[in-house]
Each structure stands twice: as structure tokens, then as C-alpha cells.
Amino acid sequence: LLQDFKVGYILGGTPAKIQKAELIAVVVASLVMYFPLALLNTAFGFGSRQLAAPQAGLMAALAQGIVGGEMPWPLVGVGIFFGIAMIMMQVRSPMLVAVGMYLPFETTFAIFVGGVFRTLGDWLAKKRGFNEAQHARVENAGVLTASGLIAGESLLGLLWAGLVALALAQQPWLRVAAVWAKRLTSWQFFTHPLYLVGIVVMALLALLMIALPLTAAGDPKEPAPPTAMM
Template structure:
């Protein structure tokens, strides 16, 4: 019942947001946390506070999260297909095939990473998964710091009142600095690129080019991250050090090399978007 109830609302929200703004603005994490809070609270009232209750709450959250994600992705694909003149029926068949194949490979990847490094470790911190674990355990074990939750809710209301999107603000708070610094720098570059444009049309063109460049970087980083994690996990399973493929070889020069790489990416981004006007 909880799966159907939450999925009904969040699938609709996900599809509409993606259709209006884009898949990158799909608040899957927020919808999942809301589902976990509701499910864990219901289980607490029913007395299902043991390990089975925690597993059940996690299962409900997983199903709703996957449903919302697939709904957003399908909405994006169908919108793109409509613009290109594709046949919806053929697209839907492709979506079904894609879900089946991706489920297999995602499960294999997650199982390998869990066996090699484990989640919540230094090699694989998984901050969002850790947050969801804390939500479930906090509600069912009755040790969730509701004072902090209330403070967060008040801050979210204030953000909305001053026209600051509360969800990106919250994501920036709980994600590690190593993740959010590049996001902040990317946002500054986008603002600078649009601000320096001579007209609204040029600004829109630069924005589209920057989004394409950023999307490629996000996809490439994800694939490279899985590859590095796989190599590190394999090294661990073989009894070696997972850090042997990292930046230890650079020694004291590692921060400088990372800064140079970041500057090079920023220069590539700027050169790409400024070609559009």
C-alpha cells in the first residue's frame, strides 16, 4: 500500500519536473527520503521496529526511488523522441529492454563494489545512502534528532521565502566538500558565461553548450569512477592496496596537479561556450 501510494505521487512529480526542466533537476533523493520518513513512521506505529521492519522500509524506499527515476528518464526520452519524430511504441519497447539490461548490470556492479570495498568506507563513502540509513534507523530506533530535523525544516522554509531552491541548498549541506566544490565552481562559470553574453539569445546558446559539456563530464566521471572503483576492488581482493592506483605516486605534487586539471577543464568549458557568441 505504501509503495503504491508514494509511487503514485512521486512518479507524477518526477515526470512533470523532468518534462518542464530536465532530468538533472529530478529530486529523486528528496522523494526517497520523504518516502523513508513516512514508511518508517508507519512501521513505528505498527511496532515493526526490528531488522525486518528496517529492511521493509528500505525496500519500499528503493521501489519508489527506482519508479521515480524511471518515470523521469522515460519522460525525458519520450520528450526527446517527440522532438525528433520518433515512434512512441518503439521507444517504449526500447525502454523496457533498457530497464531489464540495466538492472542486471547495476546489480552486478553494486554487488562487486560491496564485496570489494563496502559502502560507507573511505574508498566508497556513499553519503546519500548513509543519510537514508540514518533516517530509517533514527525513526525506528527512536533516536532521530528531531531538533535538527526541525531546524532543517525552518531553514528550508526560509530558503523558499527568499527565492532560494531548498533542495539544492540541502544537497550542498550534506554532500562532502570534495563533491560540492566542483559543483560550486561550475555554477560560477555558468553565471559568468551567461552574464558576459551580449544578448539573451547568446546567453541561451551558451547555456545549452555548457549543459552539454557538463553532461558529458558527469557521464564520463561516472564511468571513470566505476572503473577506478572496480580496479581498486580487484586490487583489494587480490590482497594489494586499493590506493596503488590513486594519486600516491604524485606525492606532494598531487594538489597542484589536481588544480591544474581543474583549470584545464574550466578553460575547455569557457572556450566551448564562448564560441557560441
């Protein structure tokens, strides 16, 4: 919600208009999200390896523990004191530490790889002597590129789920597609020598995530984008 208000402020929107848009979005999302969620649940099932949903699982465990009276409160207290200790130690982002503790390793490792790409991009931008405005444009381009990858990964996941769900129709070509869909969404795929293809794709992805934003630096005399002035 805070991001929506910030974007609305940059674009000249008012709080009233933003609130109206939020209410409309809630209704539209409620009507639309049922279908992809039902498709994913039919194909893989929530809580499986393909759809671990760690945050949803954590919230469900907390709700069940509180309602059922089985909440391990001593562990919750340990977590609270651990958070206070990190704040007193002036840890840059205690929330990220906490998130990394309950997310699966494959997720946190992917976040780490993204951080490496970001660090390399910032280092190259500094080495090229970009000013503050250029650095802001590079950062904006990187965020947009990463957002596109996130959206593309989500759409591809829906495609795999659709293939698996349609395989229930007993169509031979659909069953073959479903097998490959499951391999692509599980660690079994990486036991095959084709994992080298994944390494090549990762290298190309690194080139895209680092080189593409740097090309958006623009002229040093150009004014900074709105986000750089916030």
C-alpha cells in the same frame, strides 16, 4: 521522470511509449547495475572515504531512525521550520541549501567550482552580445560537456575499483596499480607536490568548460533549439 517526459515531449513521444520505456529501463538496470555495485563494494566499501554516498547514508539513517524508534524528531522539526523560514525569505533554492548542509565539503566545493565556470561562461556570452537563441545553444553545449565529464568520472571510478579488486589476485603489477588508484581517490594524493598537476588540469578543465560551449553559439539568425522554446 519529469525530465524523461520533457525529452519525450520534445522528440514527439507519447506518455504511453515513455512509460513502456521506463518499465524496460527498470528491468535492464536491475540486471546490469549489480555488477558495478558489487565491484565498488569489493574495492572500497560503501560508506568509506572513497565511496561516502552521503545521500544514501542520509536515507539509511532516516529509515533506521523511523523503524527503530530512535528518530530525533526535534531536529527534524527544526529542519522543517528552517525550510519554512527560507521559503518566507524567498531564498532562490532552499533545496540546494539543504543539500549543501549534508554533502561533504569536497563535493560542495566541486559544485561551487562548476558554478564559477558557468558564471564565467554566462558573463562572456553576455559580453559578446549573444541573443536568446545563441545563449540557449551555449547552455545546451555546456550541459552536454558537463554530462560527459560526469559520465567519464564514473567510468574512471569503475576502472580504479577494478584495479583495486583485481589486486586481490596477488599480482605485483596489480598491487602497484591499486596503490595509485587509492591515492588518486583519497586526499593522501594531494599531500605530494604533484598536486600542482591537479591545478594545471583544473585550469585546462576550466578552459574546456568555458570555451567549448561558446563556440557552439552559431549564427544569430539561426532558430533557437527546442529547449529554448520550452
